[in-house]
Amino acid sequence: MIRTAVILGMGGLGCPAALLLCEEASAAELPLHLVLVDDDRVEASNLSRQILYRDGDRGGLKVDVAARRLAPFGPLVEIESRPVRFDPSTSAQLLRTADVVLDGTDAFETRFAVNDACCAAGIALVHGAVLGWTGQILTVLPRRGSCLRCLFEGPPPPGALPACSEAGVASPLCGVIGAAMAAEAMRVLTGLPARAAGRLLVWEGATGRRREIPVRPDPVCAACGAPARAERHP
Amino acid sequence: MPVTVKIPAPLRPLTQGQAEVALENAPTVKAAVEELSRRYPGLRERLLDDKGALRRYVNIFRNDEDIRHGKMLDTSLSAEDKLTIVPAIAGG
Numbered sequence: 001m002i003r004t005a006v007i008l009g010m011g012g013l014g015c016p017a018a019l020l021l022c023e024e025a026s027a028a029e030l031p032l033h034l035v036l037v038d039d040d041r042v043e044a045s046n047l048s049r050q051i052l053y054r055d056g057d058r059g060g061l062k063v064d065v066a067a068r069r070l071a072p073f074g075p076l077v078e079i080e081s082r083p084v085r086f087d088p089s090t091s092a093q094l095l096r097t098a099d100v101v102l103d104g105t106d107a108f109e110t111r112f113a114v115n116d117a118c119c120a121a122g123i124a125l126v127h128g129a130v131l132g133w134t135g136q137i138l139t140v141l142p143r144r145g146s147c148l149r150c151l152f153e154g155p156p157p158p159g160a161l162p163a164c165s166e167a168g169v170a171s172p173l174c175g176v177i178g179a180a181m182a183a184e185a186m187r188v189l190t191g192l193p194a195r196a197a198g199r200l201l202v203w204e205g206a207t208g209r210r211r212e213i214p215v216r217p218d219p220v221c222a223a224c225g226a227p228a229r230a231e232r233h234p
Numbered sequence: 235m236p237v238t239v240k241i242p243a244p245l246r247p248l249t250q251g252q253a254e255v256a257l258e259n260a261p262t263v264k265a266a267v268e269e270l271s272r273r274y275p276g277l278r279e280r281l282l283d284d285k286g287a288l289r290r291y292v293n294i295f296r297n298d299e300d301i302r303h304g305k306m307l308d309t310s311l312s313a314e315d316k317l318t319i320v321p322a323i324a325g326g
Contacts, residue, residue, distance in 0.1 A: 013326045104326040108291070111324050131323040134243040151300075152322045153290035160280070161291065162244045164325040200320070204243070207253070213320060214298050 002031040002078070003189045006098040008086050008114060010038040010062040012049040012169055013104030013128050016178030017185070018066060019052065021102075022073040024186045029076065032189075036063040037082045037094055049171035086110055091117045100124045100188045102181050106164060108155035115140060115148040119223040120232055124188045126196070128181040132167045133205035135177035138215065139184050139196040142224060146198055150218040150225075173205040235313040237266060242319050248277045263294060264307035266317055281319070291322040 005021060007014045018036060025032035042050075042057045042065055050062075057065045063081035070079050084090050086105065091113070095101060101123055103114045111127065118125040118140060125140040127148055140147045180201070187194050195201070200213040219225050236256040241249045249255060255273070260266035271278035283289050287307075294301050295318040301309045311317070 009326045011326045106324060106326040108322060108324045111322075129323045129325055131325040132243045134323065136323065151293055151320070155324075156289070156291040156322060160289075161321055161323070162247075167244060167325075169325050202320075204253075206243075211318070213295055213318065214300075216300060216303055218302070 002033050003099045004033040004035065004097045005100050005102065005185055005189065006035040006037060006094060007102045007104060008037045008094075008110075009103065009105035010036050010050070010052070010066050011040075011046065011104060011106060012130065012171070012174035013178045013181060014038065014102070015050045015052040015066065016175045017102050017104060017128070017181040018070060020179050020182035021185055022070050022077050024182060025189075026073050026076055028186070028190065030186075030189065031076050031078075033078045033080065033097070034070070035080045035082055035094070035098070036066050037084065037086060038062045039083050039085045049169060049174045051175070086114060088113070092121075095121055095123055098123050100126060100185045102126045102128070102185055104128055104178070104181070108161075112148065112155050116223045118142060119147050119149075119228070124194075126181045126184045126188070128177045130169050130173050130177050131162065131164065133170045133173055135173045135203045135205065136200055137177060137180050137184065137196045138200045139188070139194040140224075141188075141194060141197050143229075144197070146215040146217040147221060147224040149223040150221045151200060151215045153222070170205050173203065176203055176205065236260075237311050237313070237315050237317060239266060239270060239317045240319065242321055244321055244323065245277065245280060245319065248280065249274050260311055262307065262311060263296065263301055263309045263317065266311060267307065280321075293320045294318070295320065 052069045067079045122142045202211045
């Protein structure tokens with residue numbers, strides 16, 4: 001049976017996650033429908049960490065360039081390019097057939113919206129994020145554990161926390177976190193236990209240290225708690 | 235033995251690059267935050283809102299325990315406890 005993975009954001013995390021998900025699906029002979037979602041175009045500043053793009057790709061849509069680079073994986077991996085932005089108007093259509101969503105977007109508001117949409121639709125979510133030399137991953141299995149809003153109640157206002165443009169992003173760490181996201185998505189797709197479900201895995205790239213922080217379900221979580229479920233299914 | 239506070243990378247510019255800070259005389263999480271804020275100006279505003287409550291996009295763990303599931307800032311601390319500050323990050 002073909003499984004569908006949706007990657008939101010084809011940047012520093014989405015590129016390695018897509019590449020390794022294709023590698024793993026091919027190796028495991030898992031028929032995969034991989035949906036790439038991003039409305040950005042390749043810029044020179046992307047090239048150091050967004051590993052599917054080359055200098056000559058500048059100006060092209062990221063999802064189209066990525067789809068071309070991933071095409072050689074052959075008939076088991078079907079790539080679909082969606083040059084749109086994830087927002088309330090596109091959410092339902094983008095997630096309609098998803099078995100797992102990998103979130104590599106770069107805005108706080110979007111990340112909480114993705115979490116909420118996946119919780120509402122009952123879709124597994126692999127959340128990955130990087131800033132400077134710190135990276136983290138959390139897997140959300142709706143109705144079976146905690147979600148991003150159980151850990152943080154909501155996004156910060158603009159400017160309250162450093163953004164990538166201020167703190168930068170270490171290119172090697174994108175590979176580490178993107179690879180971890182791909183591995184976690186494969187576990188979800190093949191029915192293996194998710195390693196980051198119910199716990200935030202944090203990498204400190206500058207020191208090589210890794211920490212695990214348990215994330216308990218919040219009974220009154222606005223996305224996955226009892227009141228939210230009751231509102232969706234009164 | 236002091237309480238150890240792990241400072242996340244996004245907040246280290248405020249702690250002169252320190253990844254860990256040792257605090258004596260911090261009987262509660264609130265006392266620990268106040269002492270950190272005294273040593274490192276600007277940190278309080280990142281952690282607490284105008285009413286002195288923990289900001290919604292920051293979390294603090296005592297050892298592996300989320301203080302939101304306990305007594306929040308009134309969570310008590312003992313010698314050798316480890317506090318971990320975890321802010322939301324969104325880079326991709």
